[in-house]
Amino acid sequence: xxxxxxDQGGNIIEGNGIAATESITVEQxxxxxxxxxxxxxxxxRGLYIDVQSTKSTDPLTVIKQKVFVGxxxxxANTRATHLFRVGPNExxxxxxxxxxxxxxxxxxxxx
Amino acid sequence: xxxxxxxxxxxxxxxxxxxxxxxxVPKQGDLAGMKLENVRIKKQTVGLMxxxxxxxxxxxxxxxxxxxxxxxxxxxxxxxxxxLSELLTQFVAEHNQYAWRINDGVVNVFPKEGSxxxxxxxxxxxRIGAVQVKEKTNCSTLAASLMTSPELKxxxxxxxxxYRERSFSGFFIPQLGRHFTLNISDGTxxxxxxxxxxxxxxxxxxxxxxxxxxxxxxxFGAKHEDAPSxxxxxxxxxxxx
Numbered sequence: 001x002x003x004x005x006x007d008q009g010g011n012i013i014e015g016n017g018i019a020a021t022e023s024i025t026v027e028q029x030x031x032x033x034x035x036x037x038x039x040x041x042x043x044x045r046g047l048y049i050d051v052q053s054t055k056s057t058d059p060l061t062v063i064k065q066k067v068f069v070g071x072x073x074x075x076a077n078t079r080a081t082h083l084f085r086v087g088p089n090e091x092x093x094x095x096x097x098x099x100x101x102x103x104x105x106x107x108x109x110x111x
Numbered sequence: 112x113x114x115x116x117x118x119x120x121x122x123x124x125x126x127x128x129x130x131x132x133x134x135x136v137p138k139q140g141d142l143a144g145m146k147l148e149n150v151r152i153k154k155q156t157v158g159l160m161x162x163x164x165x166x167x168x169x170x171x172x173x174x175x176x177x178x179x180x181x182x183x184x185x186x187x188x189x190x191x192x193x194x195l196s197e198l199l200t201q202f203v204a205e206h207n208q209y210a211w212r213i214n215d216g217v218v219n220v221f222p223k224e225g226s227x228x229x230x231x232x233x234x235x236x237x238r239i240g241a242v243q244v245k246e247k248t249n250c251s252t253l254a255a256s257l258m259t260s261p262e263l264k265x266x267x268x269x270x271x272x273x274y275r276e277r278s279f280s281g282f283f284i285p286q287l288g289r290h291f292t293l294n295i296s297d298g299t300x301x302x303x304x305x306x307x308x309x310x311x312x313x314x315x316x317x318x319x320x321x322x323x324x325x326x327x328x329x330x331f332g333a334k335h336e337d338a339p340s341x342x343x344x345x346x347x348x349x350x351x352x
Contacts, residue, residue, distance in 0.1 A: 019342065020282055023349050024155075026183055031156060033251070033330055035281025037163050037349075039338040054278040063280065068344055076341025083348055093278060110351050 003048040014046035017072040029061025052100050054093035064088040083110040143196040150190040151346045158318040160186040162332035165316040171308040176320040177208040177222035217305040230270050235301040244293040250285040250331035275326035285333035288312040
């Protein structure tokens, strides 16, 4: 999945204190390695890419993911001034069938 | 810039850009006395909880998971103010199967004597002849390389347990550092892991876990190399309904 932060004019925001993270809850199966809670700074051209993978030997795994995109002021130890959330997204990794399906949840402004 | 909107597109792509930021590791004496304030972390596994502590505060932590540990549960730190030593003492009081010790500037959390998993203990104490980490190595490559080394493979084969890599979810593949290199001619698995997380600018956590299906995981926790210091999503922010 790819996530883009855009301003009111529809322009993609690159840099400018934008950062993303995710939170994961395992409903069934094996906890994946995650970037949970780790800050992903604004990538080149502002395009965040969320990678989902499964191992061929993994059992059927269902995870609920929330993606958070925030804008931070240039001051250390301060909270995001604006925070958006996408999810919960339901991600089903079926290694036997060779599929990963993603049902995207709603996008909402937390503040 | 004031407000922004979020847009998402259904693309499947896999390219990343990384850069280097320095990391500082507190000295051994400083580490135990490191001041912490308002540590609030809630996770599904003990590994994730300690990984979060490690990456948020830059504390190198290695964890040998206890055999009695639940695979998925509710684990939390709720620590108002004090030192790292006090936090860890509180942790082992609440999770009395564990003990902690600082070795070479790394906090090692492990099951108390008598309740350790013999295989995990044996693996951590096994000496590996030579380990070389080249630039641009990612964490899972190093973990796989260590666990398939002849010395560790011999131990695993004898016990009928295999190493398994985890699947992945997230915005970046954890790296050891774009310019991070390491050469160790002889050391136990534990000393090698401790050296990696004490010297890597990004990876600050390792965890060794045994699973019920005769497999085990070796994972690292690493921050993004470009992640600016001093900003983070607070636990309260992420938990808001």
